[in-house]
Amino acid sequence: MNTQYRNFFSMGTRLDAVFINVNEKHADNLIYRIKNDLNKLENVLSIYKTDSELSMLNRTAYKKDTAVSPDLYEAVRLCLDYYKLTNGVFDAGRAKLTGSSGRDGRNTQRDNSTLMESSGIGLVEINEKDKSIRYHGKNVKIDSGGFGKGLAMKKVKNVLISEGLGNALISFGESLILAMGKHPHGNYWPVAVEGIFQKQSVARVASLVDQSISTSGTGFVDVSGVFRPSFNIFDPRTGNTINDPMTVSFISDDPIEAEILSTSLLIDRGCLPEVFDTSGKEAFAVIYDNDMNFIVREIL
Amino acid sequence: MTYKQSRRIFLQKTALLTGGLFLGSHFPDIRTLANDQENMANTVRLGIIGSGSRGQYLMTHINLIPGIEIVAVCDNYQPNLDKGVEMTGGKAEAFNDYRKLLEKKNIDGVIIATPLHLHAVISIDSLKAGFHVFCEKAMAKTPAECLAMYNAQLETGKILLIGHQRMFNPRYLKAFEMINRGQLGDITQIRAYWHRNNDWRREVPETGLEREINWRLYWDYSEGLMTELGSHQIQVANFIKKDFPRRVTGTGSINYWHDGREVFDNVNMVYEYSDGSSLIYDSMISNAHYGYEEQIMGPKGTMELEAGKMYSENPPPAPGILQLLNNIEHEIFDPLPLGGKSWIPETAVKEKGEYIYEVDLEDDGTALEMEGFAQMIRENRHSDVLLREAYYAAIAALLGNMAIKKGEVVTFPEEYIL
Structure with a gap:
């Protein structure tokens, strides 16, 4: 059995790749192609690079049609689709909004109410004909944080398929995992979602074959065992942050869907319409009682 | 200590x-x-x-x-x-x-x-x-x-x-050994610099002794920054490359300390090794902000030898992934742990580097x-190896000054290759 491991920094986090049954040269070629694709995507979508295409769009698109690349156009179209699907829970157009309590306390309630009115993906117009984008709110800023890694993982998946790789496991910061084929010693890839307060306590094991699992959380437990909300999960419809300890995991054959909907369901477990096609998909939340014991709640 | x-x-x-x-x-x-x-x-x-x-x-x-x-x-x-x-x-x-x-x-x-x-x-x-x-x-x-x-x-x-003395410094020895084992990959570029902010003068108690006391500032006695500072760092670069520079070009001048000295107060060099890799070197005495450093770069990582740190191009594996690799090797079919106590969702990873040598030696x-x-x-x-190191470092430093003075690319002379 020839297992190859590679990793590198990308999209603001760490990508780990485990390739099964490939030789060293093939693994190097795979990682070269993946890095190349992800570097290009990062240049389009990064909000940390001031010269990325998205950063430039965020600066120029208010009341002005801005022609964009096919990659960025598809990304914004995707944001609009999921905004509609989740009844406004997935809103990538509120980068300036930091939630009711404010990530660092800088935003007052008044600031946020002004931002609520003048931001949001609902104020973004796309033009299929000339692949242009226009913002109709002066505080619209698209944040790729909620969907960028999903798009990147889709590109990774495409590379692996085009290279004929059957079995592999790719992890993006351990919050988004793509499991291609199966584990070398089993019929699937077993991925355990653990409780955050109990070390090595498995809340649920997902059995993945050609699927992705994304897990979103509201914070982390520090070294003293105290839960620390990250204050970056908030309901874009109200501006209220979600500060209770909780994770939501979403399993799908589409890593973009997995990433976007794990965050959306963390905000509102009832946000999906009844007609949503759940075949081949799973979603579950890990919540905690007063004694910090976990309870697993199936969502789909 | x-x-x-x-x-x-x-x-x-x-x-x-x-x-x-x-x-x-x-x-x-x-x-x-x-x-x-x-x-x-x-x-x-x-x-x-x-x-x-x-x-x-x-x-x-x-x-x-x-x-x-x-x-x-x-x-x-x-x-x-x-x-x-x-x-x-x-x-x-x-x-x-x-x-x-x-x-x-x-x-x-x-x-x-x-x-x-x-x-x-x-x-x-x-x-x-x-x-x-x-x-x-x-x-x-x-x-x-x-x-x-x-x-x-x-x-x-x-x-x-x-x-x-860097050849006797435990931190450098450890770094040389790590580089030799291929931890940075093939070394493609080395950048080194030595910056100070002083006039490089010593007090002259009697008239007539200026040149003897401040010998470093005059060509009859000294080759200036290239030999006094640069030769150390060129030696380190040569040892890492297991080679000596085949060509050098560069500039130098007196651009700040206009006090009668003869040697340059700034030098800026590019050395080329036989495999096409380079040592980019500069030294100056009118700004000390960056101090001194040797930055060793390869496709797998970077080392800063003075700071004693290594920065990997590839981050350390995630703990869960390490466990998975271990399981595969030992034919164990256990779940890959995710979202546990140590897990921080959506957190950017910053590469802060690792210390090459864990003990801080004075x-x-x-x-x-x-x-x-x-x-x-x-x-x-x-030790012929140590002597050859010093020999090639000194000649490379001297060729640097020649390149500056001639305004040309200077090739390492055949007659001085041992």
């Missing part, structure tokens, strides 16, 4: 390192180095030629080392001579002419810490007089002098060690180099 503590840790940590195939045969026997009692019984008797500031610095270190005695001090400037003798507790015999010192028969070796233009003549005279020689860097003032020194060692069979290698020189004398073992 005292030198003794520093040394003890060095001996513990580097016994395996220097005992291996990589460096072992070029270094003094580490086990013997550790044996204070044996060393005291075989005291090495040294003479110091040049007891100015650098000579005094070396003597400060020597005074900490058991088994070395300074029995003679020589300097042609009386205040330096007096200070040197004083540092031996008044025990050393005083000379103002090194040739008189070389007539003594009870001296095992000499330490030469004179201005650069005197390195070759005094070293060669000392070797031919039957003394082992430690000479401060850079090796000599011209390529021809460097070659003459090298040949004098071959003819006499005596030890000739040049003062590149000594920059100078004391260990002095102790090493004494041990080489006890073992009567010369």
Whole structure:
């Protein structure tokens, strides 16, 4: 059995790749192609690079049609689709909004109410004909944080398929995992979602074959065992942050869907319409009682 | 941390390192180095030629080392001579002419810490007089002098060690070994710099002594920043590349210290090795913000040797992934853990680097180099590798100045390739 491991920094986090049954040269070629694709995507979508295409769009698109690349156009179209699907829970157009309590306390309630009115993906117009984008709110800023890694993982998946790789496991910061084929010693890839307060306590094991699992959380437990909300999960419809300890995991054959909907369901477990096609998909939340014991709640 | 503590840790940590195939045969026997009692019984008797500031610095270190005695001090400037003798507790015999010192028969070796233009003549005279020689860097003032020194060692069979103390610094040795094992991949570029913000002058107590005291500022005595600072870092780069630069180009000038000096106050060089990789080097004395550093770069990572840190191009594996790899290797079908206590969702990973060597040693290698020189004398073992390192570093530094003065790309001359 020839297992190859590679990793590198990308999209603001760490990508780990485990390739099964490939030789060293093939693994190097795979990682070269993946890095190349992800570097290009990062240049389009990064909000940390001031010269990325998205950063430039965020600066120029208010009341002005801005022609964009096919990659960025598809990304914004995707944001609009999921905004509609989740009844406004997935809103990538509120980068300036930091939630009711404010990530660092800088935003007052008044600031946020002004931002609520003048931001949001609902104020973004796309033009299929000339692949242009226009913002109709002066505080619209698209944040790729909620969907960028999903798009990147889709590109990774495409590379692996085009290279004929059957079995592999790719992890993006351990919050988004793509499991291609199966584990070398089993019929699937077993991925355990653990409780955050109990070390090595498995809340649920997902059995993945050609699927992705994304897990979103509201914070982390520090070294003293105290839960620390990250204050970056908030309901874009109200501006209220979600500060209770909780994770939501979403399993799908589409890593973009997995990433976007794990965050959306963390905000509102009832946000999906009844007609949503759940075949081949799973979603579950890990919540905690007063004694910090976990309870697993199936969502789909 | 005292030198003794520093040394003890060095001996513990580097016994395996220097005992291996990589460096072992070029270094003094580490086990013997550790044996204070044996060393005291075989005291090495040294003479110091040049007891100015650098000579005094070396003597400060020597005074900490058991088994070395300074029995003679020589300097042609009386205040330096007096200070040197004083540092031996008044025990050393005083000379103002090194040739008189070389007539003594009870001296095992000499330490030469004179201005650069005197390195070759005094070293060669000392070797031919039957003394082992430690000479401060850079090796000599011209390529021809460097070659003459090298040949004098071959003819006499005596030890000739040049003062590149980084070759005795545990942090550097550890880094060399990691680089040699391929942890950075093939080294494609090295950047090094040495920046200070002072006039590089020493106080001149009497008129007429400006050139003797501030010898570093005048071409008759010195080759300026390239030999005084650059040769150290070029030596490190050469050792890592296992090569010497084949071509060099660069610029230099006096752009700030317009005070009558002759040597450049800034130099900016590009050296090319035979595989097409490069050393980009600069030195200046009008800004100290960046200090000094050697940055070693390869496709797998970067090392900053002065800071003692390594930055991987690839981050360390996630703990869960490590467990998965271990499971696959041992044919275990267990779940990959995710979202547990140590997991932080959506957190960017920043590469802060890892320390190359976990112990912070006060000594920059100078004391260990002095102790090493004494041990080489006890073992009567010369290191041709260390001498070649110094030789190629010195000539590369000198070629740098030639490239600046000519305004041309200068190729390493065939006649100086050993």
